[in-house]
Amino acid sequence: MEExxxxxxxxxxxxxxxxxxxxxxxxVLGVLMRRNAIIIFMSIELMLNSVNxxxxxxxxxxxxxxxxxxxxxxxxxxxxxxxxxLAILVMIFRNTRSTxxxxxxxxxx
Amino acid sequence: MNMYTIFHQISGNALLLVLIPxxxxxxxxxxxxxxKSLSKTLSGAIGTLTVAISFIIALTLFWGLDASFSPFVVxxxxxxxxxxxxxxxxxxxxQLSALMLLIITGVGTLIHxxxxxxxxxxxxxxxxxxxxNLFIFxxxxxxxxxxxxVSFIGWEGVGLCSYLLxxxxxxxxxxxxxxxxxxxMNRIGDLGFLIAVxxxxxxxxxxxxxxxxxxxxxxxxNSPILIAITLLLFVxxxxxxxxxxxxxWLPDAxxxxxxxxxxxxxATMVTAGIFLVVRSNVxxxxxxxxxxxxxxxxxxxxxxxxxxxxRQNDIKKVLAYSTVSQLGYMFVALGVGAYSTAMFHxxxxxFFKALxxxxxxxxIHAMSGEQDIRFMGGLKKKLPITHITxxxxxxxxxxxxxFAGFFSKDEILAKVFMHNPIMFWALAFTSALTAFYMFxxxxxxxxxxxxxxxxxxxxxxxxxxxxxLPLMVLAVASTLGGFLGMPAIMSNYNGFESYLxxxxxxxxxxxxxHMFEYTMMGVSVILLFIIIGYTRNRFATKQVIPVDVxxxxxxxxxxxxxxxxxxxxxxxIVKPMLFISQKLHQFFELQVIDGAVNGIGRLTNxxxxxxxxxxxxxxxxxxxxxxVSIVLILLFNIIS
Numbered sequence: 001m002e003e004x005x006x007x008x009x010x011x012x013x014x015x016x017x018x019x020x021x022x023x024x025x026x027x028v029l030g031v032l033m034r035r036n037a038i039i040i041f042m043s044i045e046l047m048l049n050s051v052n053x054x055x056x057x058x059x060x061x062x063x064x065x066x067x068x069x070x071x072x073x074x075x076x077x078x079x080x081x082x083x084x085x086l087a088i089l090v091m092i093f094r095n096t097r098s099t100x101x102x103x104x105x106x107x108x109x
Numbered sequence: 110m111n112m113y114t115i116f117h118q119i120s121g122n123a124l125l126l127v128l129i130p131x132x133x134x135x136x137x138x139x140x141x142x143x144x145k146s147l148s149k150t151l152s153g154a155i156g157t158l159t160v161a162i163s164f165i166i167a168l169t170l171f172w173g174l175d176a177s178f179s180p181f182v183v184x185x186x187x188x189x190x191x192x193x194x195x196x197x198x199x200x201x202x203x204q205l206s207a208l209m210l211l212i213i214t215g216v217g218t219l220i221h222x223x224x225x226x227x228x229x230x231x232x233x234x235x236x237x238x239x240x241x242n243l244f245i246f247x248x249x250x251x252x253x254x255x256x257x258x259v260s261f262i263g264w265e266g267v268g269l270c271s272y273l274l275x276x277x278x279x280x281x282x283x284x285x286x287x288x289x290x291x292x293x294m295n296r297i298g299d300l301g302f303l304i305a306v307x308x309x310x311x312x313x314x315x316x317x318x319x320x321x322x323x324x325x326x327x328x329x330x331n332s333p334i335l336i337a338i339t340l341l342l343f344v345x346x347x348x349x350x351x352x353x354x355x356x357x358w359l360p361d362a363x364x365x366x367x368x369x370x371x372x373x374x375x376a377t378m379v380t381a382g383i384f385l386v387v388r389s390n391v392x393x394x395x396x397x398x399x400x401x402x403x404x405x406x407x408x409x410x411x412x413x414x415x416x417x418x419x420r421q422n423d424i425k426k427v428l429a430y431s432t433v434s435q436l437g438y439m440f441v442a443l444g445v446g447a448y449s450t451a452m453f454h455x456x457x458x459x460f461f462k463a464l465x466x467x468x469x470x471x472x473i474h475a476m477s478g479e480q481d482i483r484f485m486g487g488l489k490k491k492l493p494i495t496h497i498t499x500x501x502x503x504x505x506x507x508x509x510x511x512f513a514g515f516f517s518k519d520e521i522l523a524k525v526f527m528h529n530p531i532m533f534w535a536l537a538f539t540s541a542l543t544a545f546y547m548f549x550x551x552x553x554x555x556x557x558x559x560x561x562x563x564x565x566x567x568x569x570x571x572x573x574x575x576x577x578l579p580l581m582v583l584a585v586a587s588t589l590g591g592f593l594g595m596p597a598i599m600s601n602y603n604g605f606e607s608y609l610x611x612x613x614x615x616x617x618x619x620x621x622x623h624m625f626e627y628t629m630m631g632v633s634v635i636l637l638f639i640i641i642g643y644t645r646n647r648f649a650t651k652q653v654i655p656v657d658v659x660x661x662x663x664x665x666x667x668x669x670x671x672x673x674x675x676x677x678x679x680x681x682i683v684k685p686m687l688f689i690s691q692k693l694h695q696f697f698e699l700q701v702i703d704g705a706v707n708g709i710g711r712l713t714n715x716x717x718x719x720x721x722x723x724x725x726x727x728x729x730x731x732x733x734x735x736x737v738s739i740v741l742i743l744l745f746n747i748i749s
């Protein structure tokens with residue numbers, strides 16, 4: 001474990017910050033700009049994992065394991081969310097033959 | 110505390126005492142719950158027997174009761190307690206409640222028996238008996254209560270039963286109105302009673318009759334609080350006992366079936382006010398100011414109602430006004446401090462007024478529902494028993510010796526004379542009016558030629574035994590009842606007065622001179638015969654038939670229209686109330702309250718109409734909104 005920490009600390013914390021910010025922004029933009037539901041899902045996962053990365057980096061630099069517990073939580077929740085979300089997506093696809101998020105907008109007003 | 114311990118603690122006489130009101134209550138539950146599945150005979154038998162057994166128990170307890178008996182109180186359970194103030198559900202048995210128990214259950218039994226014949230063709234037979242039993246129960250609670258609040262339960266209960274029974278034929282809107290009128294009028298009086306109870310608690314820190322009377326004895330005469338308490342109690346009494354100005358419900362209460370009129374509106378419920386005053390006679394004795402008002406109100410009511418009775422053509426209306434008038438008599442007696450005399454008149458009046466009402470019921474039954482005496486006449490041949498018993502009742506109320514009414518009325522007159530001769534003359538005049546309208550009623554109904562339709566003439570028949578038997582029993586009681594309290598000149602021993610002596614403070618010892626009393630009796634009897642002769646000549650021999658209300662003229666028109674009291678009340682109270690209510694309805698209800706409620710609804714409606722357009726169904730838009738909002742929240746947090 002000691003070794004791993006050493007490896008992580010090779011880079012200064014700013015690099016991790018910048019990387020996860022970039023990843024997060026890519027995720028946000030992906031969610032906002034893409035219309036394919038599967039891509040949007042992937043973007044959401046990207047955002048979650050950028051946060052995980054940041055949490056792990058902070059945890060290592062602060063010598064505090066609490067953040068790592070958070071990470072596991074986020075992974076579990078993300079897995080559950082994906083399971084439900086993909087199931088919905090499959091049903092949408094079966095009914096509309098498309099994964100376009102705009103394909104289901106009849107239920108309004 | 111469970112039922113076992115209750116019955117374990119009270120035993121012997123106390124248990125019997127509790128059974129008296131309990132039996133009619135059981136009868137009520139049986140008839141009220143299982144009524145529809147019981148046959149009429151069974152239902153009538155249950156209703157009658159429960160009251161009859163109560164009567165027998167009351168008689169057993171009464172046996173050997175005399176003035177030396179000290180009251181005993183049965184506390185069933187603690188009803189409620191507030192701080193150190195405890196109210197227990199208790200019954201008090203003493204000379205006064207014993208007397209009332211006998212009247213209520215005795216007359217009640219006869220009226221139940223009578224009803225089983227009278228109501229036999231009615232669909233609501235079981236319901237009727239359930240109500241009657243409930244009424245008897247509440248009336249017994251009223252007279253047995255050991256404190257003002259328990260009596261108040263009964264007081265309200267009889268008001269409720271009166272409402273239910275007046276509106277018994279609820280399909281007729283006029284009857285419902287009469288029932289509502291009785292209820293509302295009674296409520297006005299009830300409020301007085303209730304406030305009086307509050308003030309009694311405030312003053313004496315207890316509401317038990319025994320405690321209150323004991324601590325009141327030490328109080329100064331005519332203290333303001335006592336005057337206030339007694340006046341408010343009297344307001345309660347005017348409501349229940351139909352005195353001016355709250356009497357108008359009683360004549361209207363004749364809408365109920367005739368046995369109800371006999372039971373509630375003649376023999377028992379209307380005497381509740383008298384009972385209350387006698388129960389708290391210690392307070393009234395200490396407030397001569399109130400007593401004077403009681404006497405004056407009673408006197409005016411007696412005269413007022415008797416004069417109205419002169420020109421009524423409905424057989425039950427005449428009797429109703431006569432009841433109001435006789436109750437006025439009793440209040441005069443209470444006002445002059447002759448409490449035992451008032452109770453004596455309550456007793457004799459219960460006999461002969463129940464008799465007269467039941468007799469009129471028998472007449473109405475025979476006449477297929479006709480109540481107007483102008484269409485009767487000559488009934489004495491067809492209804493011999495009703496005729497004889499009705500005659501006895503008439504003689505009793507008119508005050509011919511030796512019938513019951515003579516003794517009690519004579520005693521009231523004698524007591525009033527010692528108090529104030531002017532009141533005496535007014536009351537004596539009322540007594541003459543009473544004789545007049547009663548014999549007018551009697552001769553028009555039973556003498557002369559029959560004036561009804563062919564169909565009615567064909568249908569005329571004497572009532573069945575279940576109806577005539579109570580008439581006969583009551584006739585005997587009306588004949589002999591007066592000997593319970595002989596006037597001083599005939600006997601040294603006034604049984605009634607000495608019997609009640611532990612309850613009421615002795616009335617003024619002085620009696621009018623024997624000479625005066627003999628003269629008074631002689632004059633009243635001669636006057637009575639003159640009145641009988643005159644009415645007989647006018648209504649039986651010449652057969653003058655009273656005209657319709659609309660054809661009356663002069664003062665008679667005023668009398669026939671009952672002094673327009675109903676119309677006056679209508680104009681000065683009901684109409685303004687309705688007017689104000691309507692205005693409030695139009696403005697406050699429709700504009701303000703409805704406006705506010707509808708406004709909120711409309712606002713929400715418009716708001717959502719506008720807001721729902723935001724929901725475009727475009728998921729991309731939603732996501733943008735979400736992201737922008739989150740960014741804004743973050744920015745806001747950073748700035749603040």
